[in-house]
Amino acid sequence: MRLIIGLETHLQLRSKSKLFCSCPTDKYLEAPPNSLVCPVCSGQPGSKPRGINEEALRNALRIAVALNCKIRAGEPVYFQRKNYFYPDLPSGYQRTSTPVGVGGELAGVRIRDVHIEEDPGRYDLRSGRVDYNRSGIPLIEVVTEPDIKSPEQARQYLEELQGVLNYLNAAREEPGSERVDANLSYEGHSRIEVKNINSFKGVFTALTYEAARQKTLVEKGIEFVQETRHFDEAQGTTLGLRKKETVSDYRYFPDPDVPPLVISGKMVEEMRKGIPELPAAKRKRLVKQYGLAEQDAFAISLEPEFVDAFEHVAKEVEARKAAFFMLGVLRKQLNYRGLRLKNSEILPRHVVELVKMVSAGEVTDKVAEQMLVVFLDKGIPADIRRHAQEAGLLGVKAGKELEDAVEKAVKENEKAVKDYLGGNEKALHFLAGRIMALTKGRAAPEEVHRLLKKKLGK
Numbered sequence: 380m381r382l383i384i385g386l387e388t389h390l391q392l393r394s395k396s397k398l399f400c401s402c403p404t405d406k407y408l409e410a411p412p413n414s415l416v417c418p419v420c421s422g423q424p425g426s427k428p429r430g431i432n433e434e435a436l437r438n439a440l441r442i443a444v445a446l447n448c449k450i451r452a453g454e455p456v457y458f459q460r461k462n463y464f465y466p467d468l469p470s471g472y473q474r475t476s477t478p479v480g481v482g483g484e485l486a487g488v489r490i491r492d493v494h495i496e497e498d499p500g501r502y503d504l505r506s507g508r509v510d511y512n513r514s515g516i517p518l519i520e521v522v523t524e525p526d527i528k529s530p531e532q533a534r535q536y537l538e539e540l541q542g543v544l545n546y547l548n549a550a551r552e553e554p555g556s557e558r559v560d561a562n563l564s565y566e567g568h569s570r571i572e573v574k575n576i577n578s579f580k581g582v583f584t585a586l587t588y589e590a591a592r593q594k595t596l597v598e599k600g601i602e603f604v605q606e607t608r609h610f611d612e613a614q615g616t617t618l619g620l621r622k623k624e625t626v627s628d629y630r631y632f633p634d635p636d637v638p639p640l641v642i643s644g645k646m647v648e649e650m651r652k653g654i655p656e657l658p659a660a661k662r663k664r665l666v667k668q669y670g671l672a673e674q675d676a677f678a679i680s681l682e683p684e685f686v687d688a689f690e691h692v693a694k695e696v697e698a699r700k701a702a703f704f705m706l707g708v709l710r711k712q713l714n715y716r717g718l719r720l721k722n723s724e725i726l727p728r729h730v731v732e733l734v735k736m737v738s739a740g741e742v743t744d745k746v747a748e749q750m751l752v753v754f755l756d757k758g759i760p761a762d763i764r765r766h767a768q769e770a771g772l773l774g775v776k777a778g779k780e781l782e783d784a785v786e787k788a789v790k791e792n793e794k795a796v797k798d799y800l801g802g803n804e805k806a807l808h809f810l811a812g813r814i815m816a817l818t819k820g821r822a823a824p825e826e827v828h829r830l831l832k833k834k835l836g837k
C-alpha cells in the first residue's frame with residue numbers, strides 16, 4: 380500500500396507590524412491579551428485595511444525564491460476573503476493571497492505554491508477567551524505536491540525547510556510560529572487532513588499515528604470518509620474534527636478593500652541576489668573542501684552560525700577533529716540547554732582552544748566537555764588554558780599521581796584484579812574506570828591501560 384503525504388506549512392513572517400494595519404507584532408505572546416489590536420485586525424465594521432506591509436512581502440518573496448519557486452513578476456496577486464466562522468476570526472474571513480510563487484522544489488519535494496495569509500487570533504476552547512494580538516500577523520503558507528512517501532521523509536523535508544529558514548532571517552522564531560497541516564492517504568483511499576500541528580517535531584508523530592490508524596482501517600476493510608482531524612500533541616494521537624471543508628464552503632472572492640499587488644521583475648531580481656549560500660550548497664562544499672562525511676556536513680549545514688564557527692575552527696585544527704567535537708560534545712551540551720550556538724557565549728576561538736588542547740593530549744574529551752559545561756553555565760574565563768591549569772584539569776599523562784591512582788585502584792579492587800588475571804577482559808575496563816574516577820577523568824585512557832597491564836604483569 381502506497382502512502383501519499385502533502386504538507387501545508389504556515390510560517391509567521393518577520394515584520395514589525397501586522398499585514399494590513401500598523402499594530403506591532405513584537406512580543407505578541409507576552410503582551411496582555413488584546414493589547415496589540417486596532418479596528419482593522421479586530422475586524423470591526425467599517426474599518427479599512429491599509430496597504431500591504433512591505434517588510435512582510437519582501438520576506439515572503441525571499442522565502443519563495445529560496446524554495447526555487449517561479450515568481451510571476453508583472454502579474455497581479457489578489458488578496459481573497461476566505462470565509463469561515465470561528466471565534467479566532469473576528470471579521471468572519473481570512474485574507475489569503477493567490478500564489479506569489481509556484482513550481483518550487485526542496486529536498487526532492489515539489490512545492491506547488493507559496494502564498495501570503497493573515498494569522499487568525501488565538502481562541503482558548505477551555506476558557507472561551509479570545510486574544511486578537513496574533514490576528515493579522517503576516518504568514519506565508521508553503522504547499523507541497525503530494526510527493527512525500529513516509530513520515531520519515533516528511534521529517535527530512537521539514538528539517539531542510541528549517542535549515543533554509545535559519546539562513547534567511549525572514550520568518551519568526553518563537554514557539555507556535557511554525558504550524559503544519561498534514562494531508563495523508565493510502566493510494567485509492569480517502570484523504571485525511573491533520574490540522575494545526577504546532578511544531579515541526581509534531582508532524583512526524585502525527586503522521587506516524589495517522590498512517591497506522593488508516594492502515595488498520597484499510598486492512599479491516601472499513602471505509603472512511605475524507606475528514607479533518609486534530610492533532611493532540613500531549614497524547615501523540617489525532618481526533619476526528621469535522622468533515623473536510625471544500626473550496627466552495629469558503630466562498631473565496633477578491634477582497635474589494637485590498638488592491639491587487641504587482642511584484643516587479645526588479646524586486647524579484649533583488650531578492651534573488653540577496654539569497655545566501657543555502658544548506659544544500661553549503662554541505663556539498665563542506666564535503667569537498669574539508670573531506671567531511673555527508674552526514675556530518677548535513678548536521679553542520681543547517682545553522683549558518685554553526686557553519687561559520689566550523690570554518691573558523693577548521694582553519695586552525697584538523698577539520699575532522701573540529702567536526703567531531705562540534706557535533707558531539709558541543710551540540711549535546713547546547714541541545715541540553717535548548718540553546719542555539721548563536722544564543723550562547725561560545726565563540727569559534729573557544730572551540731579552537733578546546734579542540735587544540737584535546738588534540739595535544741593536554742586534556743581528555745571528558746575534561747573538555749566539563750570545561751564546556753563550565754563555560755556555558757558560569758561564563759568563559761579570559762585565559763582558557765590558564766584556567767585549566769589552575770583548576771588542575773590538565774592531563775595526568777604520567778608521573779606520581781597516575782601511578783598512585785593505579786596502585787590504589789589495584790589495592791582496593793582485589794576481586795577485579797583476580798577476574799582479570801583469570802582471563803576476564805571486562806575487569807580491566809572496570810579497573811581503568813576506577814583510575815579515571817580517581818584522576819577525575821584527566822588521565823589518557825591508553826596510558827591507563829598500559830600502566831595497568833604493566834602493573835598486573837600482563
Ligand code: ADP
Pocket residue numbers: 383384385386387522523524525526562563564570626
Ligand atoms: P485542499 O484544497 O483540499 O486543501 P489541495 O489539493 O489544495 O487540497 O492540497 C492540499 C494538500 O494536500 C497539498 O499539500 C497536497 O499535496 C496534498 N494532497 C493532495 N492530494 C493528496 C492525497 N491524495 N494524499 C495526501 N495528500 C494529498
Ligand code: MG
Pocket residue numbers: 387
Ligand atoms: Mg488546504
Ligand code: ZN
Pocket residue numbers: 397400401402415416417418419420421515
Ligand atoms: Zn491592528
